[in-house]
Amino acid sequence: MRDVIVTLLVFASLPYIFKRPSLGMVMWIWISVMNPHTQGWGFARDFPFAAIIAVVTAAAMITNSRRHYRLPLTPVTATFILFICWMCVTSVFAMHPEEVWTQLVKVIKITGMTLIVLMLLRKRIHIEWMIWTIVVSIGYYGTKGGIFTIRSGGQYRVWGPVGTFIDGNNEIALALVMTIPLMYYLYGLIANKWGRRAMAASMLLCALASLGSYSRGAAIAMSAMLLFLWLKGKNKLSFGVIILCCVPFALLFMPEQWHSRIDTINEYEQDASAMGRINAWHMAYNLANDRPLGGGFIIYEADVFEKYAPVPHDIHAAHSIYFQVLGEHGWAGLAIYLVLGCLTWRTGTWIIRHTALRKDLAWASDLAKMLQVSLLGFMVGGAFLSLAYFDVPYYLMAGMVAVRLIVEREKAPVADAQQRAAVAESNREIEEMQHEPLR
Structure with missing residues (x-):
């Protein structure tokens, strides 16, 4: 059915x-x-x-x-296109060239459609359609996962949909962390009180589902996201009270096995999973130093670890967006990726600064702040996950670019009117000076 x-x-x-x-x-x-x-x-x-x-x-x-x-030509889009081109170049010179094409095609589909999304985000309503779609798509699993966590008393892990980017417990947890700020933005747009209550309940259930995933990286990302959400939010007092009330309750609700899992963050030397990730990070670092173009998409193989890893037999995925890009596309690829993130962040800062005195553009400021909070969650949590090609951050990047273009269009008539008024005032002063009698 x-x-x-x-x-x-x-x-x-x-x-x-x-x-x-x-x-x-x-x-x-x-x-x-x-x-x-x-x-x-x-x-x-x-x-x-x-x-x-x-x-x-x-x-x-x-x-x-x-x-x-038309594709908007901005520093963000130019860097994004450069990143796509660089991934194509590294695929040509990959360590396993015959095997990278399947992954390259998958990545090209994601990035290519991101370019189409950039062309289609022309109005505020289009951007909010995109935000609503992301919230419904991921929030569905978060709401269901939160209810599952409550029913099971947190005894079992929350997993994502099988066969997708977010099928693992760590991946779905990070996706939920990124979705909560977007829900917070939409919460401010909902006029119906029951709709607002439903959105607030969904936010809490998504947070609980993220905890129920037993993901240590997501727990760190959640902490950073909540702190930044409080800093960027409007009602700091009320939101702070909600956090202070809900967080301790959620932590007390989770069973002892959850706390034992999270406590291993402080004892990572004794955790095989953590040490395996560090071994993979060393491999990516050594590979990038040896091969300027990186190793291509397929580098998590025995022969690569045998050559570059401190512990050759301990084969793990990168488990970090930064080391993933470093190992697969070299130092230049990592530099482009980091520049793309910085430019996206600066675009949000520009929006916030240029809409500070415009009530009609308050929505743009609010959305830019929440996009920054969401991307911060991804940047923190992504340090422990192989999600460099996860499509949602790229859609949020496109949304940030679209918001700036709308703000620029809205500010242009005001700037022209102010300029005309200044010219008229200057001409009037000149005329008055010419008609003044000589003394």
């Missing part, structure tokens, strides 16, 4: 996508982030829904004569 429902929803949306390509962005993000077809047990699990949506969306953009969709 689930397979039929998802199939009907996708195919029913195609005519509307052809009329309004922005709906294609919504459907693509829903399919690629939530992966609803993976919740079925039949033909839909392997059906190419995403490819069909992508083709129809691209065709709609090309054939739409009323609008010309």
Whole structure:
């Protein structure tokens, strides 16, 4: 039944996508982030829904004569394109060139559709559609996971949807940490009191589900995210009281085995998983020093660890977005990746600074702050996970760029009016001086 429902929803949306390509962005993000077809047990699990949506969306953009969709050329988009090109170059010179193409195609699909999303985010409503889609897609699993944690007393781990980017307990936990600030932004837009209560409950359940994942990295990211959310939020007093009340209760609710798991952060030398990650980090560092272009996507193999790892037989994935990019694409690739993050962050800072005195653009300031909080959670939690190609951070990057472009458009008429007023005032002063009698 689930397979039929998802199939009907996708195919029913195609005519509307052809009329309004922005709906294609919504459907693509829903399919690629939530992966609803993976919740079925039949033909839909392997059906190419995403490819069909992508083709129809691209065709709609090309054939739409009323609008010309262009990629906004900003420092962020230029760096993003440079990162895509660099990944193609490192794939050509990869250590296992015959094996990297499957992963490269997957990454190109994600980054290519991010470029299309950048072209489709033209108005505030489009950006909020994207935010709502991400929140619903990940919040569904968070709400369900939070209820599961309560019912089980936190005795069992929360896992993500199988076969997706966020199928592991660590991955779903980080995705939930990133989603909570977006929920907080949408909470401020909801006028209905029951809707606001539902969103508040979903935020708490997502936080509880993140704890119920037993992810140590997500626990650190959650702490950083909550602190920054409090700093960026409007009602610091009320929000601070909620945090002080809910956090201790949540920690007391979790069982002893959860606390034992989190306490291993202070004793990582005795934890095999932690030491395996550090071994993989050393491997990536040594590989990047030896090969300027990195090793390509497929480097977590016995022959690579034999050559570059301190403990050759302890083979692990990177478990860090930074060491993942370093090992796969070299120091230059890591530099481009870090510059992309810094430019995205600075874009948010620019938005906040230039909307401080504009009540009509308060939404842009609020959204930029929450996007920064979400990305901070990813940057902190991503230090312990191999999620460098997770699509949600790239969508948030696109949203940040789109918000800045809207703010620039809205500020331009005001700036022109102020300039005209200044010129008129100057001309008036000159005329008055010319008509003054000589003394």
